[in-house]
Every structure is written in C-alpha cells, then in structure tokens.
Ligand SMILES: Nc1ncnc2c1ncn2[C@@H]1O[C@H](COP(=O)(O)OP(=O)(O)OP(=O)(O)O)[C@@H](O)[C@H]1O
C-alpha cells in the first residue's frame with residue numbers, strides 16, 4: 551500500500567496542497583453527505599498552454615467519479631507576450647489573475663442562466679476561486695466535449711463509431727440555440743466593445759492580410775483579406791449589432807452529456823463583440839479542426855461539415871419572432887475574418903529546434919486548407935449574397 555494521504559499532502563507542491571486543503575475543508579458543504587474532512591486526492595488531467603487541470607476525488611471507495619475540477623491558470627509564455635507581431639482582434643493579453651477572476655464570474659453567470667434544470671442545457675457549478683494562486687474549483691462534468699464526440703467519427707479515427715447520444719445534428723443545432731439564448735440574457739453593461747464599427751472590421755482584414763502576406767508570400771496568402779475588406783465595406787452596417795462575447799465559443803468548450811444536454815464552459819466575458827462573431831467562431835472551429843487542417847480536408851467529408859454548419863445556424867435562428875436572426879452576408883464576412891485570425895495564429899505559433907523544418911511543411915499544407923476555406927466562404931457570398 552502507498553503512503554498515507556496526509557503524507558502525500560505534506561510533500562505535494564504548494565498549489566496542489568492548497569487545492570487539497572480547500573476541498574477538504576468545504577467538501578461537506580458543497581456535496582452534502584461526503585462527511586466532514588473526507589479523503590481528497592488529485593489527478594493531473596491536462597496540461598494546457600495557459601492552465602493545468604486536476605480532477606479531484608473526494609471520499610474513499612472504488613468506482614467513484616471525481617467531484618471537483620481544479621483549473622490553475624498560468625501567465626502568458628514569453629513567446630506569446632513577445633509575439634505582438636501577429637495582429638489580433640483583442641488589443642491586449644490579460645494577466646492570469648484577471649483571466650481567472652473573469653472566468654469565475656462567467657461560470658457563475660452561466661450557472662445562474664442555465665443551472666436550474668433546463669431540459670436542453672446544463673451548467674458547470676462554480677465552487678471557489680482561490681485568488682492567491684489563480685485557481686478555480688468547479689464541479690467535475692463527466693461528459694466528452696462536442697469536439698471529442700465529433701473526433702470519434704472522422705475517417706482516420708480508430709474509434710469510428712457513434713456513441714448512442716450523438717445522433718445527427720441535434721447537438722449542433724442546440725449549440726446555436728445556446729448562443730442565441732445566452733446573447734439575449736447576458737447583460738453587457740460596462741463591458742468595452744471591440745470591432746464595433748465597419749471601419750474596425752475593415753482595419754482587421756487589412757492587418758491580417760499584411761501579416762499573412764509578409765509571412766507566407768502573396769501567392770500562399772491569397773487575396774481573401776483584400777476581398778474580405780471590400781466585402782466588409784459593402785455589406786456591414788456602419789455600427790454593428792453587438793452582444794457579450796463568450797471568449798472562445800467552440801466545440802472543444804462544450805460538453806455533450808448522454809441525455810443530449812449541452813454544457814458550455816471556459817467562458818471569458820470580457821468584450822461586447824459583433825453579434826455574429828461567436829456564431830462565426832464556432833463554425834470556423836468546427837470546420838477547421840486541427841486534424842482536418844493537417845490532412846487538407848481528408849478527415850471530415852464536406853457533406854457532414856455543411857450539415858453541421860446549417861444545423862448550428864438554424865439553431866441560432868430558431869424561435870426568432872423579430873425577423874431574421876442572422877444576416878447571412880454579415881455572418882460570412884465575420885467567418886472570413888475569424889478564419890484569417892486563426893490562420894494568423896497558426897502561422898505565428900512558435901517553432902524552435904529540430905521540428906522547425908517539419909513544421910514548415912505542415913504549415914504549408916495547413917495554409918492550403920485555410921485558403922480553400924476562404925474561397926469556400928467567398929463563393930457562398932457570391933451564390934447567396936444574403
Ligand atoms: N468542469 C470540468 N469537468 C470535467 N472536465 C473539465 C472541466 N473543465 C475542463 N475540463 C477538461 O479540461 C479541458 C480543458 O479545459 P478548459 O477548456 O477550461 O481549459 P483551456 O486551457 O481553456 O483549454 P482549451 O484551450 O482547450 O480550451 C477540457 O477540454 C475538459 O476536457
């Protein structure tokens with residue numbers, strides 16, 4: 551048998567022991583029935599560029615599920631700080647402490663909106679914010695993300711099978727409905743706005759265009775940014791309709807439970823953004839999954855991608871009493887902008903040492919995929935100008 555749990559705690563790094571301590575103290579209040587000062591153990595779940603995540607087990611016995619998820623934020627890497635080279639939609643990067651506070655407030659807001667037995671949507675229950683260490687404690691959600699569910703079905707996946715709860719496009723439609731409902735309910739008073747005007751959007755097209763052309767050359771970068779700037783000038787109103795932005799609305803930040811409910815997480819409500827931005831971001835993320843980009847479109851077939859895209863848009867438009875919820879031309883314009891934003895991020899990602907050469911080849915392939923996607927969007931605009 552291993553050492554006693556108390557001994558493990560004594561030797562654990564400070565951040566981990568502070569998580570154990572806080573959960574031990576408050577578990578009985580958060581999860582009535584687990585008893586006072588239960589055994590608490592941590593398992594490192596994931597190491598993300600900006601965060602380390604732990605699953606926290608509470609109580610003894612086999613077969614139990616973690617009850618708590620601890621997310622410990624890290625600051626920006628030097629590479630990201632120095633980047634500055636790459637144009638972004640947001641003008642600055644926030645320090646870890648502010649991001650953590652905003653994320654905790656965001657989880658709380660979503661929980662207030664959707665945490666009360668909604669038949670379609672769940673919410674992560676926020677538990678605690680340990681400000682000194684940039685730690686958020688929240689309830690553990692035992693469900694795959696929408697991206698993980700989708701990944702099981704792609705042509706190169708070894709687990710190509712449909713889990714019972716993933717039928718057709720229901721979850722995708724629901725992701726659109728969630729966004730609409732969130733935008734209607736989430737007050738944005740006091741939040742600053744970005745890309746609020748047509749000129750701001752044109753300016754970002756120009757910035758992404760110069761960056762991509764400078765890094766990749768005019769041929770590889772194509773003319774999507776130039777055409778996008780013209781499109782923005784033609785189709786956008788002078789002032790765009792705004793809503794609170796989720797921060798990173800994407801299939802990887804949505805859990806899909808066995809009963810079909812969606813739970814959106816990883817919020818960062820920092821800005822009011824064009825109302826079509828999050829919808830665009832979700833569609834772009836769904837289409838340009840890494841596996842798709844790096845196989846130049848081999849992983850997912852066009853028909854399925856199109857079906858999912860339509861389902862998200864339809865879900866967003868459902869129950870719209872006051873005219874069309876989506877201005878198609880505006881949506882395509884923002885999809886194009888977000889595609890260029892992600893393409894720029896990929897081009898700007900650091901490459902050091904031996905894999906720089908491998909990366910160059912794969913960047914070339916990925917850029918082909920991004921360029922194909924910009925062409926698809928521009929053709930859509932031509933065929934249905936909205
Ligand atoms: N409450 C939770 N319950 C269970 N697992 C979770 C929970 N929150 C996060 N995770 C897991 O940790 C992963 C990363 O979480 P999160 O998205 O909050 O971090 P991130 O650093 O923003 O990552 P990414 O850049 O992939 O969005 C999620 O994909 C999910 O698998």
Ligand SMILES: [Mg+2]
Pocket residue numbers: 802803816
């Ligand atoms: Mg995330």
